[in-house]
Amino acid sequence: MSPVLDVRDLTKTYGEGEATVxxxxxxxxxxxxxDYVAIMGSSGSGxxxxxxxxxxxxxxxxxxxxxxxxxxxRLADRQLALARNRLIGFIFQAFNLIPRTSAxxxxxxxxxxxxxxxxxxxxxxxxxxxxxGLAERARHEPNQLSGGQQQRVAVARALVTEPALLLADxxxxxxxxxxxxxxxxxxxxxxxAGRTIxxxxxxxxxxxxxxxxxxxxxxxxxxxxxxxxxxx
Amino acid sequence: xxxGEVVRFALRGLSANKLRSSLTMLGILIGVxxxxxxxxxxxxxxxxxxxxxxxxxxxxxxxxxxxxxxSTLTKPMADALVDPVLAPDVKSVSPVVSASATVTYxxxxxxxxxxxxxxxxxxxxxxxxxxxxxxxxxxxxxQGRRVVVIGSTVAEELFPGADxxxxxxxxxxxxxxxxxxxxxxxxxxxxDANDTAVAPLTAVRQVLTGYGPxxxxxVEASSPSLVDAVExxxxxxxxxxxxxxxxxxxxxxxxxxxxxxxxxxTFTTLLGAVxxxxxxxxxxxxxxxxxxxxxxxTREIGIRxxxxxxxRTVLTQFLIxxxxxxxxxxLLGVAAALIGSRFEIAGVHPVIVPSSVGLALGxxxxxxxxxxxxxxxxxxxLRPIDALRYE
Numbered sequence: 041m042s043p044v045l046d047v048r049d050l051t052k053t054y055g056e057g058e059a060t061v062x063x064x065x066x067x068x069x070x071x072x073x074x075d076y077v078a079i080m081g082s083s084g085s086g087x088x089x090x091x092x093x094x095x096x097x098x099x100x101x102x103x104x105x106x107x108x109x110x111x112x113x114r115l116a117d118r119q120l121a122l123a124r125n126r127l128i129g130f131i132f133q134a135f136n137l138i139p140r141t142s143a144x145x146x147x148x149x150x151x152x153x154x155x156x157x158x159x160x161x162x163x164x165x166x167x168x169x170x171x172x173g174l175a176e177r178a179r180h181e182p183n184q185l186s187g188g189q190q191q192r193v194a195v196a197r198a199l200v201t202e203p204a205l206l207l208a209d210x211x212x213x214x215x216x217x218x219x220x221x222x223x224x225x226x227x228x229x230x231x232x233a234g235r236t237i238x239x240x241x242x243x244x245x246x247x248x249x250x251x252x253x254x255x256x257x258x259x260x261x262x263x264x265x266x267x268x269x270x271x272x
Numbered sequence: 273x274x275x276g277e278v279v280r281f282a283l284r285g286l287s288a289n290k291l292r293s294s295l296t297m298l299g300i301l302i303g304v305x306x307x308x309x310x311x312x313x314x315x316x317x318x319x320x321x322x323x324x325x326x327x328x329x330x331x332x333x334x335x336x337x338x339x340x341x342x343s344t345l346t347k348p349m350a351d352a353l354v355d356p357v358l359a360p361d362v363k364s365v366s367p368v369v370s371a372s373a374t375v376t377y378x379x380x381x382x383x384x385x386x387x388x389x390x391x392x393x394x395x396x397x398x399x400x401x402x403x404x405x406x407x408x409x410x411x412x413x414x415q416g417r418r419v420v421v422i423g424s425t426v427a428e429e430l431f432p433g434a435d436x437x438x439x440x441x442x443x444x445x446x447x448x449x450x451x452x453x454x455x456x457x458x459x460x461x462x463x464d465a466n467d468t469a470v471a472p473l474t475a476v477r478q479v480l481t482g483y484g485p486x487x488x489x490x491v492e493a494s495s496p497s498l499v500d501a502v503e504x505x506x507x508x509x510x511x512x513x514x515x516x517x518x519x520x521x522x523x524x525x526x527x528x529x530x531x532x533x534x535x536x537x538t539f540t541t542l543l544g545a546v547x548x549x550x551x552x553x554x555x556x557x558x559x560x561x562x563x564x565x566x567x568x569x570t571r572e573i574g575i576r577x578x579x580x581x582x583x584r585t586v587l588t589q590f591l592i593x594x595x596x597x598x599x600x601x602x603l604l605g606v607a608a609a610l611i612g613s614r615f616e617i618a619g620v621h622p623v624i625v626p627s628s629v630g631l632a633l634g635x636x637x638x639x640x641x642x643x644x645x646x647x648x649x650x651x652x653x654l655r656p657i658d659a660l661r662y663e
Contacts, residue, residue, distance in 0.1 A: 097578055097657040118582055124656075125580020136575045136660070140288040150579045152277060197579070 129198030188219025303554025304605025389476025405452030574659030594644025
């Protein structure tokens with residue numbers, strides 16, 4: 041079985057000539073199914089750039105990226121949309137819920153783009169909201185929810201399509217301790233249920249809960265430590 | 273994802289931003305309604321002008337006396353114009369004398385600007401219908417009976433709140449019986465067209481003007497197209513009766529018609545310019561609001577793409593939103609203009625020009641679609657990360 045994530049010699053540069061910035065200088069990484077990986081690094085270390093490439097939101101300057109056996113760097117726009125929809129669940133630091141739209145409708149959105157019938161969509165969205173413990177807030181709009189609740193809605197939205205990979209870019213960066221704990225508990229449960237999770241953070245206590253810890257400095261991996269076995 | 277689903281998405285997108293959606297529609301509504309109403313008001317006033325000129329009579333010519341000497345227009349000349357051989361296209365001839373006179377009734381008096389003496393045919397020829405009562409008859413004229421038809425201003429001045437019919441007024445020391453009141457006419461010049469009184473020619477000559485020359489002769493042609501023919505026939509007859517070219521001047525309704533056409537042309541040009549400018553301004557308004565609306569949602573487009581929305585689905589949703597906004601706004605604008613045109617605006621009754629409705633609606637919808645679709649297409653083409661970072 042191919043690894044969920046297989047990245048080879050990924051580089052990313054911004055700008056040209058004198059002003060060239062090397063955000064990634066050759067990153068290679070494989071992530072097995074069921075793993076829980078935390079990528080840490082100070083700001084400017086290239087971790088967000090890596091995350092955006094892993095989430096198919098951005099394209100690398102060079103290198104290959106296989107997601108669930110599919111070479112994402114070779115996909116056309118339409119297939120890329122499909123990959124984002126089916127293979128990846130992305131969780132943003134800034135939640136990025138659609139404003140003035142109920143939690144339920146937000147969670148239903150990826151399913152709608154996947155072409156799933158409304159009735160089934162609703163059932164699955166409610167189930168996903170139940171997983172993050174917000175089933176009774178389904179009708180609330182984002183501005184009626186706390187930050188932690190919004191992030192849990194975003195997590196529900198990311199996992200509702202049952203993607204191969206959950207990517208979280210500083211998911212607790214905008215949250216207080218209590219909400220951080222709520223969200224991390226959800227991640228623990230999801231991983232225990234077999235979901236593959238890659239999370240970016242600069243908070244040591246968040247990194248400590250992952251099974252594998254990767255440190256990024258200046259666009260290169262300097263540290264790769266397994267903290268717990270993949271199948272605990 | 274089915275098309276119906278995308279439509280539902282668009283509707284949800286619109287209802288999620290009710291205030292912005294309704295303001296956008298309001299902007300389009302005002303743009304469309306302003307253009308249609310503006311053109312309607314201009315069209316209405318052009319029509320009012322042409323109506324007024326038509327009210328003067330388009331098939332009459334007026335032969336005016338230019339000099340004061342007695343050999344000019346005379347009653348025999350007027351009689352000679354009724355000649356089926358020399359002037360076959362003349363329908364009627366009304367000799368006219370006019371003077372200003374003071375009309376007195378029970379102590380109150382009123383200075384009438386033009387006290388006209390003529391024959392009964394004058395009423396139809398000059399397009400001056402009698403409202404109440406009746407015009408005087410050919411018999412009245414022949415017998416020189418002292419009867420008078422007064423204009424509405426005179427009626428108001430002398431008989432406020434009372435019925436003037438059968439009352440006797442004093443003019444130039446003689447008693448005249450009021451037999452009718454003229455319909456109110458809209459004035460075309462500085463003079464009040466209703467400050468007038470009309471009496472039989474014989475009576476007026478006897479009492480007021482004496483048996484000197486006529487002031488003018490009103491000649492009615494059988495049809496508006498024969499006005500030029502009648503003009504030359506009149507000249508021939510008048511010359512054969514000893515009048516020279518310098519004695520009289522012929523005023524032709526076709527000259528007025530020409531003026532009217534010129535006026536209408538000027539109006540059309542003016543309106544075209546004004547409508548074009550309003551459409552341009554309205555269009556810029558719609559452009560602005562559409563650009564802002566869609567650009568503001570670039571981030572939302574980024575989120576949707578990150579969740580796996582294909583470019584075409586995003587684009588379709590925003591195009592449908594833009595279509596709904598501009599079509600609904602445009603139709604409401606047409607409705608507003610139709611309602612607005614039922615009221616009198618600045619003294620003009622607007623008359624809707626159908627092509628202006630089509631033009632205003634078409635241009636607004638096209639602009640709405642283009643400037644709603646263009647930024648949406650641009651945003652949908654962006655990489656999700658660039659759309660998400662958009663501020």
